[in-house]
Amino acid sequence: MTLGNLDERREAITEIRSAVAALCAGYGEDYWRRLDADKGYPTEFVTEMTEAGFLTALIPEGYGGSGLGLFEACAILEEISRRGAHAGACHAQMYVMGSVLRHGSDEQKQAYLPKIARGELRLQSFGVTEPTTGTDTTSLKTMARRDGDVYRINGQKVWISRVEHSDLMVLLARTTPREDCKKKTEGLSAFIVDLRHAKGNGLTIQPIDAMINHHACELFFDDLQVPAENLLGEEGKGFRVILDGMNAERILIASECIGDARYFLDKATAYAREREVFGRPIGANQGIQFPLAKCYAEMEAAALMVERAALLFDAKVSCGAEANMAKMLAAEASWKAGDAAMQTHGGFAFSREYNIERKFRETRLYQIAPISTNLILSYIAEHVLELPRSF
Amino acid sequence: MKVLVPIKRVIDANVKVRVKADESGVELTNVKMAMNPFCEIAVEEAVRLKEAGTASEVIVVSAGIAQSQETLRTGLAMGADRAILIQTDVPLEPLAVAKLLKAVADKEEPGLLLLGKQAIDGDNNQTAQMISALLGWSQATFASKVAIDGDKLNVTREVDGGLENINLNMPAVVSVDLRLNEPRYASLPNIMKAKKKPLESLTPEDLGVDVTPRVETVKVCEPPARKAGVKVASVAELVDKLKNEAKVI
Numbered sequence: 001m002t003l004g005n006l007d008e009r010r011e012a013i014t015e016i017r018s019a020v021a022a023l024c025a026g027y028g029e030d031y032w033r034r035l036d037a038d039k040g041y042p043t044e045f046v047t048e049m050t051e052a053g054f055l056t057a058l059i060p061e062g063y064g065g066s067g068l069g070l071f072e073a074c075a076i077l078e079e080i081s082r083r084g085a086h087a088g089a090c091h092a093q094m095y096v097m098g099s100v101l102r103h104g105s106d107e108q109k110q111a112y113l114p115k116i117a118r119g120e121l122r123l124q125s126f127g128v129t130e131p132t133t134g135t136d137t138t139s140l141k142t143m144a145r146r147d148g149d150v151y152r153i154n155g156q157k158v159w160i161s162r163v164e165h166s167d168l169m170v171l172l173a174r175t176t177p178r179e180d181c182k183k184k185t186e187g188l189s190a191f192i193v194d195l196r197h198a199k200g201n202g203l204t205i206q207p208i209d210a211m212i213n214h215h216a217c218e219l220f221f222d223d224l225q226v227p228a229e230n231l232l233g234e235e236g237k238g239f240r241v242i243l244d245g246m247n248a249e250r251i252l253i254a255s256e257c258i259g260d261a262r263y264f265l266d267k268a269t270a271y272a273r274e275r276e277v278f279g280r281p282i283g284a285n286q287g288i289q290f291p292l293a294k295c296y297a298e299m300e301a302a303a304l305m306v307e308r309a310a311l312l313f314d315a316k317v318s319c320g321a322e323a324n325m326a327k328m329l330a331a332e333a334s335w336k337a338g339d340a341a342m343q344t345h346g347g348f349a350f351s352r353e354y355n356i357e358r359k360f361r362e363t364r365l366y367q368i369a370p371i372s373t374n375l376i377l378s379y380i381a382e383h384v385l386e387l388p389r390s391f
Numbered sequence: 392m393k394v395l396v397p398i399k400r401v402i403d404a405n406v407k408v409r410v411k412a413d414e415s416g417v418e419l420t421n422v423k424m425a426m427n428p429f430c431e432i433a434v435e436e437a438v439r440l441k442e443a444g445t446a447s448e449v450i451v452v453s454a455g456i457a458q459s460q461e462t463l464r465t466g467l468a469m470g471a472d473r474a475i476l477i478q479t480d481v482p483l484e485p486l487a488v489a490k491l492l493k494a495v496a497d498k499e500e501p502g503l504l505l506l507g508k509q510a511i512d513g514d515n516n517q518t519a520q521m522i523s524a525l526l527g528w529s530q531a532t533f534a535s536k537v538a539i540d541g542d543k544l545n546v547t548r549e550v551d552g553g554l555e556n557i558n559l560n561m562p563a564v565v566s567v568d569l570r571l572n573e574p575r576y577a578s579l580p581n582i583m584k585a586k587k588k589p590l591e592s593l594t595p596e597d598l599g600v601d602v603t604p605r606v607e608t609v610k611v612c613e614p615p616a617r618k619a620g621v622k623v624a625s626v627a628e629l630v631d632k633l634k635n636e637a638k639v640i
Contacts (some may be wrong), residue, residue, distance in 0.1 A: 015465060015582050018425065020577030053579030066579050086445075 006311070013075035016054075020076055024083035026367045032086055033070040036213045036358050037368040041165050046090045049080075050119035055093045060101070063109065064117030069314035070248060074255035076305060081259025082266070084355060086362060088214055090255065092162060095248050099170050099190065103233035103241045108192065112168070125169035127157045127193070127219060128242060130363035137172070138239065142221060144191065146235075150225040151175075151191065151206055153202070154194055157219040159369075163205055165215060169193045171226075172242055175235050181374035190238035192230045201225070212361045222284035247323040249370055251313060254306045254323075257330035260363040264341035265335070267356060268292055272344050288344055295337040321384050324376045331366040331373070338363050392502035392539075392561075394437040394446045396471065397492050398430035398453050400462040401512040414610045417512075426462045428574075429507025431469075432567045433613040435574040436537060437505050438470035448472050450499060454483055454491050460590065467585035468577030477600060485513075487602040489521035496526055496597035501562065503544070508533050508566040519566035527560040533568040536567075552618050 027045050049055050059065020066072075073094055080087040086365055098117050098295050100108055100123070115121035133139040142155025153173055163169060169192075176187030178374060199205065202224030208216045233241045272283030281287050309322035336358045342349040349356045367373050381387045402408055402417070409418045426434075440446035451466035453459040454477040470597035477491050496504060504526075505628040509516035523530035529544075535554065536547035544559040549568045576583070580639045595602045623629045 011461060012582070012586070014461070014586075015577070016579065017463070019576040019579070019582060051578075052583075054575070059580055068579075068582050068583075178393070301489060 014178035020079040063113035073312040078255040105332040123168040125166040127171035138279035142173040153224040188238040190232040192242040250323040250327040254326040254330035257334035260334040268341040268344040291340040299333040302333040395501035431574040485639035493525040523564040
């Protein structure tokens, strides 16, 4: 993959941003507010984004995608978020395929990637988290037992997003009990589950009534049969499959946070310039200006870290620390910008019509998912600062 | 039939334009630039003609600084086949642009020259009419509908009194209005393909055109802020004020 020099890539993302903004303009904030109220899924938006090639940016050209890097993918998600849209509804379509790309067999890649690139197949669910094991992934209890040509899956997953709006899911389950493994990271295997066949045949999906419209569900596996050929990567080496996608996911979500922060600051500054109290715009008051200026500075600093992490990732340089720091800083920047936007809008911030409260709820998630801030701090302390492991 | 679409790089329509401190012009530093919205409509129409099989090739052309290349790439991403940049740092007046475009048209021999009715920066609304005069081609301005029928062109124009339908002989110059179509955004694969499409770079000298400005900009300033109005109690008072204060009747 030749990604060109940075100036060329910066020029190209300007063009990409404009096109994404033009697409998003067809889906005003009323659309997103209505979906939020009705817990609806933005099918039309996701279809159009896919057909216009934006969600398949990371798929190599040989499989029908654009073969772009994370740097460009970040620009796409940032722009979606900045335009008031909810990138969370579609971001996984961009990166879950990465596990098939990196760990799938040639047959699997040929079977899935071109169809994902054409928008015929949706792969935007990752089944990892369980009710009793959140970040402690290796303790997960869902079991997959080989039985002839199939694996039989039993167990439970929770907070699995978009599973009702996906055709396929990458599932992580134990194939060897933890006590029989030398290392706890062994004995886990990844599978491609065809949700269209699984539903009602051993898989029950239960939507969770949640604070934001993220289409998260509980999954119950009762002897679900998955063909043995759907094993992704080697049996027992599934942890690697999941781990490899995490940096990309963190960097992409960090770019969404930057988009959210830009959205909040666009909204807050516009309101501060227009809203008049005591005969002058409220933006003339330093009490309003300073929090917004501070948020802007913090957002720009976080954006630099996101860019750095994306460029390292694209250059295939180890970027665990940068990906984690980018996610943490960007999530904090968007949350603070959201808070400042709430304060700037005063009472109107609580009116759903102003959309601030919807975005405020949405952006709060990113200090918790896909990885909580505490775990990021632990990572930096242990792996960068070389302090003793804390857990 | 070739369609030549002149396009212009302008300040993005969503940007609030600011006057430079020295009043020599408007601030362009760190300001988002974009294709003039009317030019986008012209590109869209040309691409639709190509998709319908009426046009064989769509060429976008722009005159201005090197960064106009970005605007040309946008046109290519929307579906134009190739691009021509006439590069110059000299501020261009409508007549200079018209002369440059005439030179390009002489070389390319398009059947149709499709362009925006005006650019949202200078709002001059002159270039299309000037090219038409220089080329001696028929012209239709402010088009809200364009239909090609053999070597005839049927154009619906938006005029003050409503709509006017006219028939023209080709080749022709058509300037487009806002309601002609809704321009597409570029898809990601097309943005990528646009990078590989040919972009020819020329200079005014190559085309033998003197673009030296004839008009000197003395000063650029903000329009005066609108003052609050007054309420009148009666028609008589209104007439009196119009007559004696405003002195308009």
